[in-house]
Amino acid sequence: QKLAELLTAHSQQNPLLENAGIFSVQASESLIERPGMTIGPFKLIEEIGEGGFGIIFLCEQIEPIRRKVALKVLKPGLDSRQVIARFEAERQTLAMMEHPNIARVLDVGLAPSGRPYFAMELVMGKSIIEYFDQWQMSLDARLRLLCDVCRAVQHAHLKGIVHRDVKPSNVMVATVDNQPVVKVIDFRIAKATGKQPLADGTLHTNAIGFVGTPAYMSPEQLSPGKEDADIRCDVYSLG
Numbered sequence: 234q235k236l237a238e239l240l241t242a243h244s245q246q247n248p249l250l251e252n253a254g255i256f257s258v259q260a261s262e263s264l265i266e267r268p269g270m271t272i273g274p275f276k277l278i279e280e281i282g283e284g285g286f287g288i289i290f291l292c293e294q295i296e297p298i299r300r301k302v303a304l305k306v307l308k309p310g311l312d313s314r315q316v317i318a319r320f321e322a323e324r325q326t327l328a329m330m331e332h333p334n335i336a337r338v339l340d341v342g343l344a345p346s347g348r349p350y351f352a353m354e355l356v357m358g359k360s361i362i363e364y365f366d367q368w369q370m371s372l373d374a375r376l377r378l379l380c381d382v383c384r385a386v387q388h389a390h391l392k393g394i395v396h397r398d399v400k401p402s403n404v405m406v407a408t409v410d411n412q413p414v415v416k417v418i419d420f421r422i423a424k425a426t427g428k429q430p431l432a433d434g435t436l437h438t439n440a441i442g443f444v445g446t447p448a449y450m451s452p453e454q455l456s457p458g459k460e461d462a463d464i465r466c467d468v469y470s471l472g
Contacts, residue, residue, distance in 0.1 A: 264346040266290070266306050272344045275304050275352055283308070284419065292352065294339075302339055306350040324351045326420040329392050334385035334415045336405075356416045358407030368413075378406065381415040383471060389420070390464045396420055397462065399470035400449040 266288065270277050275292040282289035287305040294300050327338040340352040359367065361382070365375050382404055389396055396403075396417070403419045445454050451469035454462050 264344075265309060266344055266346065266348075270345075271295075272304065272306070272350060273340065273342050275302065275340075277304065291355070294352070301355050302352045303355045304350055304352045306344055307348040309346075309348075321349060324349065326394055327351065327353065329394065330389060330420070332385050332388040334381050334417060335388065336416050336418045354416075356405045356407055356418065358405045358414075358416070360401045361404040361406050361415065362401040364406035364413065378413055378415055379471070382417060385415065385417045386467050386471065389417075390467070394420065395462065395464055396467050396470075397454065398445050398449075399467050400446050 266272065266277060268277050268279050268290070272292075274294055274296045276295060277290045277292050279291050280288060281291045281303070284305070288308050290304045290306070292302050292304045294302050324338065324341050327336070328341070330337070336356055337354045338351055339354060342350060344350050358364065361378065364370075365378075370378075382399075386396060386399065398419065399417075403417065405416045405418055406413050407416065408414070447455070449470045451462070451466040454466055
């Protein structure tokens with residue numbers, strides 16, 4: 234009986250998945266971002282990652298200084314007003330962060346296709362769990378790095394931001410001067426707690442679904458339409 238109910242529910246329209254875009258970003262094939270193109274002062278070298286909303290490129294900044302950066306641009310086809318607003322909110326959220334263990338935003342703008350992008354410091358490392366395993370770190374060493382993660386998340390909380398998707402793949406560790414350095418990344422689904430205005434109504438859980446990674450989410454994040462997801466969600470995910 235339970236299986237029959239699940240199959241029936243599966244065959245029905247899911248507004249979370251079937252919701253059509255409100256408007257489209259019209260871009261010709263020649264404007265689609267790809268390696269070799271130049272966007273503002275950044276030359277795209279190669280695609281190095283893909284998230285829920287954006288494609289990430291390794292880039293070289295040409296002016297006013299030359300350096301390697303990571304550039305994230307809104308994915309083609311994600312053209313609803315809500316998605317664009319959420320992407321814009323991520324740019325603003327990251328720009329508010331000023332902490333050595335949070336990846337810094339370097340520049341923002343619009344690509345020739347009309348899609349928004351932001352350039353951020355390039356973090357060449359591994360997820361925190363992969364780093365632990367690779368270097369067979371002791372429990373004490375792991376906890377010291379976790380303290381850095383906690384300080385970074387606390388910094389976001391003091392700025393009025395709940396990350397809402399703290400998980401190993403969003404906590405990178407790079408080796409700098411033979412020492413591990415933690416960088417928390419990806420605030421795309423962060424939620425304003427009221428201290429800082431980000432984007433009107435774009436950072437709250439949608440009434441028909443939730444945002445986050447189920448394996449690391451606190452129970453209250455799984456309740457559609459609830460507004461009680463606060464900084465304790467991140468504490469739960471850190472655990």
